[in-house]
Amino acid sequence: MTALQPLDAPPWTVGETRSAPDRGRPRDPDGPHSAVRQARLLALLEADDPDDRNAAARALGGRPEPEVALAVVRAYLRGRVDQLPDAGVDRLARTPAGLGVAELDAQGVEPERALRCAGRLRPWDLPPLVPMLLDRWQHGPPAVHAAARTVLDRVPADALAHLLGPRVEAGGHGLLELLAGRPLLRTPELDRVRRRLRDEGRDALADRLVLVAGPLRGPDAEAEDAAALDALRAPAPGVPAARAPLPPLPELLDLARTGAPEQIRRALGRLVEEHTPPPGGEPDPALHAVIEELLRHPRAGVRLHAHRASRALFGRAGHARSTVILLSDPLPDVVRMAVRTLGRASWEPALPELVRLLQHPKPVVRSAAREAVTGFGQAAVPVLRRVAARARPDRRSLYTDLLAQVAASDATT
Known part of the structure; x- marks a missing residue:
């Protein structure tokens, strides 16, 4: 082409334009979920562009896999994504391992973000985090100090008092500020602490420790015992005793x-x-x-x-909705019981959750889910077809086999 170029003509421009390969948006509503797409989104959590990281976190936020939730939460804890992954924290809290100190106090974790995640946990999930929370409360800057105090106030009072007991007994009376004004089960240790405070002239702090009697033995227990013994010794009355209000x-x-x-x-x-x-x-x-x-x-x-x-x-619907909650129970036997209950009730709103359990890690749950789904007959066909269309090719047979089984069962009846 250079040899054929006319005189005084501009130089030939030989160029091919090709659009860059479409990597797909991190959250493409039209793209079905797949292992490849999930791996790409997980890789985007480490991208240099913050918009890519945030978009990947939003796209992965609804995935049920604990490992995916953990990856998103880790990215948030280290400041790589902006939005608190509420669903991911809640999902990890329901797993046997939970969301513990190993993740919230790991190297590179931002303290304020760790405290926001801790604030999403249930109160009885917080006691293992108390040592970390105390360190943040005592030594953190003002914002971290206030956030740690907010989370510590959600720890059950009696559990917090038990964990603080050795340090308070050793003279750490400043920690009593965390217990002041909260009803506490009376124990010999707390009685000793309150007496020591009064001996030291710190009556105001001693008065703020609210100690209550145990749930089974109140202050009138002795008189009640005596009255009960007298009633047992007395002859049985001819008239039945009136029932307590x-x-x-x-x-x-x-x-x-x-x-x-x-x-x-x-x-x-x-x-x-x-x-x-x-x-x-x-x-x-x-x-x-x-x-x-x-x-x-x-x-x-x-x-x-x-x-x-x-x-x-x-009623039937209310009991079925309660049973659906147990489909996410951490114990496989409880999940199997819930699956069988919904299968016997033929409650169609539970079908999507039952189909999801076809990939449960425990064989007993998968077997119960297959039996329950096939028991719905033709009612299960739309859900199975929809899930099969979006399934990975190597897992699609799991749903197509059930569709064939439902069709064969209907043909014989």
Whole structure:
């Protein structure tokens, strides 16, 4: 072409323009989820461009995998993304390992961001973090000091008093500021601390320590014991004793929400016995909130007792919605029970969650989920087709096989 170029003509410009390969937006609503796309988004969390990092964090925020949630939370803790990943923190808090000191106090973590994540945890997840929180409260700058105090105020008072006990006994009376004004279960250690404060002339601080008697033994326990013995020695009366007045509903709900496990079980029994709505009636809305909270209690026995109570207190739909919460339970046996319950009830709103459990790490849960989904028959077909269309090619057969099984079952009936 150079040899053929006419005289006095501008030089040939031979160039090929090719658009750069489309890497895809980090959160492309039209792009199905895949392992390749997820790996690309995880890599973008370490990109130099902050917009790419934030967009990747938003796209990964809804993923259910704990390892993905951990990657997003780590990026936030180290200041690489701007928005607090609420869903990721909540998801990690429900895993057996939880979100502990190893992550929140690791090298490179910004203290204020760690405290914001800690503030998302449930109160009974906070005691293992108390040493870190105390260090931030005592030695951090003003903003960190205030944030640490806010989180420390959410630690259950009795658990915090137990953890601070050795340091307070050793003379660290400044830590009592964290307990002042909060009701504390009376213990010999706290009695000694309060007496020592009075001996040192610090009556104002001693008066701010609110010590209450134990939940089972009140200040009138001795008189009540004597009256009970007298009643046992007396002849049985001919008339049945009048039943004690029923506690009001708010009192029972508060006991169910804040009591010890045995107190919660008794409160749930009284709620079922005395506050079950009549046929066709609706339960108090506060009952739904308390049962939903207890279905996420750290004790498995309390979660199961709350589930049984929901069957008596709510109608079919309300009990099914309570059962769906247990599909995310950390114990596989509880998840399997919830799957079977929803399968027997043929409650179609639970189908997306049941299909999700087809990839559960435990075989017993996957088997129960397959049985429950196929039991829905044709009702499960739209959900299975939708999930199969978006599934990875190596996992698509998991759903297509179930679709074929449902079709074969309908053909034989």
